[in-house]
Amino acid sequence: xxxxxxxxxxxxxxxxxxxxxxxxxxxxxxxxxxxxxxxxxxxxxxxxxxxxxxxxxxxxxxxxxxxxxxxxxxxxxxxxxxxxxxxxxxxxxxxxxxxxxxxxxxxxxxxxxxxxxxxxxxxxxxxxxxxxxxxxxxxxxxxxxxxxxxxxxxxxxxxxxxxxxxxxxxxxxx
Numbered sequence: 001x002x003x004x005x006x007x008x009x010x011x012x013x014x015x016x017x018x019x020x021x022x023x024x025x026x027x028x029x030x031x032x033x034x035x036x037x038x039x040x041x042x043x044x045x046x047x048x049x050x051x052x053x054x055x056x057x058x059x060x061x062x063x064x065x066x067x068x069x070x071x072x073x074x075x076x077x078x079x080x081x082x083x084x085x086x087x088x089x090x091x092x093x094x095x096x097x098x099x100x101x102x103x104x105x106x107x108x109x110x111x112x113x114x115x116x117x118x119x120x121x122x123x124x125x126x127x128x129x130x131x132x133x134x135x136x137x138x139x140x141x142x143x144x145x146x147x148x149x150x151x152x153x154x155x156x157x158x159x160x161x162x163x164x165x166x167x168x169x170x171x172x173x174x
Contacts, residue, residue: 039160076111076174077150078103080121080162081141089145092162096121096145099167109174111151121145 080096082089097119104115116122124132124144135141139148139155147158147167151174160166 074111075150075152076108076113077116078113079116079135079139079148079150081124081136081139081144081146081148082121083144084123084125086144092145093121095162095164095167096147098164103171108171111174 078099080092082093082096084090100115100119103113104118106113122132122135124136124141126132139146141148145162147162149156149158149170158166158170160170
């Protein structure tokens with residue numbers, strides 16, 4: 001196909017060159033549109049209701065610190081599930097820590113933000129910790145790192161790269 005277009009361009013005049021350039025620009029425009037639509041949908045992912053899921057409350061030890069059952073109106077619990085051996089978790093941790101500094105216990109658009117586990121998040125390295133097991137099962141964590149937002153009892157998985165820009169964008173869309 002490309003060879004045919006090149007032959008047509010060599011044999012044809014300016015009109016065939018214009019057609020090829022227009023088609024190329026159209027292809028690029030469609031690609032950019034699809035890219036931005038995908039990024040937008042990653043941040044606006046539909047919410048799955050987990051309001052009736054059981055919780056063990058605040059925890060101590062290596063695993064879950066903070067609270068996972070504050071599902072009253074006006075609450076936003078944010079959980080960063082991570083493990084020590086994962087390079088992606090290690091790379092995302094500074095952005096998570098900056099997020100905690102900026103948003104933990106702040107009221108953002110009427111929601112009190114609680115960063116569960118503080119600056120370390122929910123460290124899932126110790127898989128024998130019963131509270132970690134319960135949290136992983138409850139939120140169906142299948143990969144690391146994973147960010148879960150629970151807004152008024154409704155779970156939203158953060159399905160984008162964990163970095164400061166995406167986290168701020170997500171918070172601005174509450």
